[in-house]
Structures are given as structure tokens and as C-alpha cells.
Amino acid sequence: xxxxxxxxxxxxxxxxxxxxxxxxxxxxxxxxxxxxxxxxxxxxxxxxxxxxxxxxxxxxxxxxxxxxxxxxxxxxxxxxxxxxxxxxxxxxxxxxxxxxxxxxxxxxxxxxxxxxxxxxxxxxxxxxxxxxxxxxxxxxxxxxxxxxxxxxxxxxxxxxxxxxxxxxxxxxxxxxxxxxxxxxxxxxxxxxxxxxxxxxxxxxxxxxxxxxxxxxxxxxxxxxxxxxxxxxxxxxxxxxxxxxxxxxxxxxxxxxxxxxxxxxxxxxxxxxxxxxxxxxxxxxxxxxxxxxxxxxxxxxxxxxxxxxx
Numbered sequence: 121x122x123x124x125x126x127x128x129x130x131x132x133x134x135x136x137x138x139x140x141x142x143x144x145x146x147x148x149x150x151x152x153x154x155x156x157x158x159x160x161x162x163x164x165x166x167x168x169x170x171x172x173x174x175x176x177x178x179x180x181x182x183x184x185x186x187x188x189x190x191x192x193x194x195x196x197x198x199x200x201x202x203x204x205x206x207x208x209x210x211x212x213x214x215x216x217x218x219x220x221x222x223x224x225x226x227x228x229x230x231x232x233x234x235x236x237x238x239x240x241x242x243x244x245x246x247x248x249x250x251x252x253x254x255x256x257x258x259x260x261x262x263x264x265x266x267x268x269x270x271x272x273x274x275x276x277x278x279x280x281x282x283x284x285x286x287x288x289x290x291x292x293x294x295x296x297x298x299x300x301x302x303x304x305x306x307x308x309x310x311x312x313x314x315x316x317x318x319x320x321x322x323x324x325x326x327x328x329x330x331x332x333x334x335x336x337x338x339x340x341x342x343x344x345x346x347x348x349x350x351x352x353x354x355x356x357x358x359x360x361x362x363x364x365x366x367x368x369x370x371x372x373x374x375x376x377x378x379x380x381x382x383x384x385x386x387x388x389x390x391x392x393x394x395x396x397x398x399x400x401x402x403x404x405x406x407x408x409x410x411x412x413x414x415x416x417x418x419x420x421x422x423x424x425x426x427x428x429x
Contacts, residue, residue, distance in 0.1 A: 128257045130374060135266055136332050138370025140165070140324035142269040144348035145355075145362045146276060147320025152352055153280065154313035155293035155420040159215025160200055162345025163222025164193040164318050165325035170226040172326025173336040176238040186265070186326050193322020194315050196222060201314040205307050208424055219345065227338045238334035265327050272320075276359040289313060293418030296425040306425050321345070343396060350399045356416035372398050 144161055151158050172189035176182065200218050203209040243263050244250075250260040280286040289309060292299045296306045328344070329336045347369055355361030376394045 128254065130378065131258055132262070133374045133377075134367060134371045135262060136370075137373045138366045139266055139269050140328045140332065140344055141348055141351060141366040141369060142273065142363060143324030143327065144321045144345060145351040145366055146269075146272055146359060147317035147324075148348055149352050149355070149357060149359060149362055150276065150289070150320075151313045151317035152421055153293045153357060153418055154289050154310045155296055155418050155423065155425070156201075156204070156310050156314050157211055157215070157422045158197070158200055158218075158314060158317055159212060159349065160196060160218030160222065160345075161317075161321050161348050162341055162343070163219035164196045164321035165222075165328070165341045165345045165348075166226040166339070167192045167196055167222045168322030168325030169329035169340060170230040170233070170325075170336055171322070173233055173238055173329040173334075174229065176330055176334075177233060177236055182241070182330065185330060186323060189322045189326030190319040191322070193318040193320070193325065195318070197314050197318020197321075200318070201311045205310055205314070205425075208426065211422060211424075223339060230336045230338060233336045234338075236335065238330050241331040241334060263331055265323075265331060270363070273359050273363040280359070290418070293420055296420045296423070300425070300427070307427070310425070321348075324348075347395065347399050350402065354402050357418065358416060369395055369398060 144165055148158060148161055168189035171192040172185045175185035175188050180188070196218055200214055203214045204211045241263050243261055244267070246260045250256045252260070280290060288299070288304055292304060292306050292309045299309075300306045324344075325341060328340060333340070351362055351365045351369065354365045372395050376392065
């Protein structure tokens with residue numbers, strides 16, 4: 121393979137590895153912008169992965185498989201929302217329980233799919249553009265979900281900066297008491313944000329099992345939900361930075377695979393933990409410099425809201 125061919129292949133692999141993180145992190149960003157910290161992203165992703173893969177094996181068209189995967193994540197988020205927004209359960213404990221529940225249920229459901237393959241997922245051929253040398257394979261030869269993830273990031277940038285609805289979500293996340301006092305339904309807005317986050321996590325999980333691998337194995341999300349949570353902090357709650365951060369972590373994942381392929385004498389366990397090590401390092405640096413965790417963080421994030429009048 122030529123140098124250009126290798127670079128193009130590596131770039132495409134980074135895009136594919138990053139896309140599940142883009143979906144999950146952008147969904148969690150919306151939830152946190154509304155003031156709700158949902159630690160159940162890992163559980164929602166793995167449920168989306170098993171439902172999406174199961175639908176493909178059952179013969180559903182891909183668009184239906186991804187729709188059902190999003191609904192699976194949304195259903196998990198609905199459970200989280202009822203527990204935390206209406207029954208005032210502790211959000212941290214509920215999110216952790218949701219993750220454990222998702223991992224266990226997906227293992228039970230997915231046991232029948234072990235050893236099966238969803239087949240190669242088709243790429244979108246854009247006339248003229250995808251035939252361009254170098255630029256075509258780099259930018260215009262990906263599957264449809266890659267373009268959807270990019271469009272989602274752009275749409276959220278516009279939503280939070282240019283729309284009244286985006287300002288309302290930010291207002292609820294920054295000061296839920298003030299937002300309630302001027303007439304906004306804080307609980308309904310937060311529930312909508314949580315459901316959106318769940319749907320996006322389910323979609324990210326389905327991308328992992330249907331497109332990236334494409335197969336289902338127990339606990340195949342392997343901590344990506346936690347990385348998505350870290351990405352939101354890393355990005356200072358900004359959609360554009362979430363996109364860049366996801367590609368950075370996706371790049372680290374692919375680099376460690378290529379190092380293993382080149383036979384460089386580094387223990388595989390060390391290479392496998394590079395994405396998680398990078399997550400810890402980034403969060404440590406952010407905390408030490410007192411940036412990110414304060415700049416852009418919704419002031420009411422994680423605080424329980426109760427209607428008093």
C-alpha cells in the first residue's frame with residue numbers, strides 16, 4: 121500500500137472509530153446543558169448496540185435498525201428521567217444503576233447473536249466528489265451516519281447560539297429557579313433533553329455494532345460511554361469541541377491498533393489502555409488548570425429541581 125493509501129485508510133478508520141463517541145457525547149451535552157448529569161450513557165449505548173444489531177439480523181432495513189436502537193436508548197433515558205426528575209432519586213446512583221442494568225440486559229439479549237455478522241455497511245457514493253483523488257476518499261467516501269453526526273454537531277452549534285429554544289435550554293441549565301419563575305416548564309425541558317441524549321447514545325451504540333465492527337459481543341462498548349462523558353467536560357460543553365475531541369480520542373484508538381500491527385515491542389495491554397489513559401490525563405490537566413470544569417459548565421448541573429409553587 122502506498123503512503124497516501126495508508127494515510128487515507130488510517131483517516132477513514134479514525135472517522136469510523138470516532139462516530140459512536142460523537143453521537144453519545146453530543147446527546148449527553150444536550151442533557152447536561154439542561155442541567156441533568158446522566159451517568160448511564162454506557163448502558164444506553166450497549167442497549168442501542170444490541171437492539172440495532174438484532175434488527176439487522178432479523179432482516180430489518182438499516183434505517184429501521186437505527187431507529188429502534190435510538191428508541192432503546194430513549195427508553196432507558198425515560199426510565200432515568202422518571203426516577204430523577206419526578207421521583208427525585210439521586211442522579212449519580214441512578215445513572216450508575218442504569219449502566220449496570222444495560223450491560224446485564226444486553227448480555228442476556230445478545231447471547232443469541234454471538235458469532236453472527238451484520239455484513240459490510242454500504243458507503244454513500246457522492247457523484248464527482250467521491251471520485252476526486254485523495255480528497256474524495258478522505259471526505260466524501262463515508263457511510264451516511266458519518267455525515268449525520270457532522271450535521272448534528274453543526275445543528276447543535278446553531279441551536280444553542282442562534283435559536284430561542286437553545287437559549288431556553290441553556291437558561292434552565294444555568295438557573296432552573298429563575299427559568300421556572302419566568303414561566304418555563306423546567307421538568308418538561310429537562311425530560312426532553314434527557315430523552316434526546318438517550319436516543320443519541322442508542323444511535324452511537326448501534327453504529328458500533330452495525331457499522332464499525334460489525335458484530336455484537338458482550339460489553340462491546342468497552343467504556344466508550346464514560347469517554348463520551350469525559351468529552352463533554354473536555355469540550356467545555358461546546359458541540360464543536362466535542363466533535364474535535366471525539367476525533368482526537370478516535371485517533372488514539374486507531375494509532376494503538378496500527379502500532380500493534382507494525383509489531384512494535386510494546387505490551388498490548390498498554391496500547392489498549394491508551395484511550396482511557398488519555399481521558400484521565402485530559403481531565404487531570406483540565407482540573408489542575410481550573411479551566412473547562414468551570415468555564416461553560418451549567419451552574420445548575422446535577423442539582424435537583426422541585427416545583428415549590
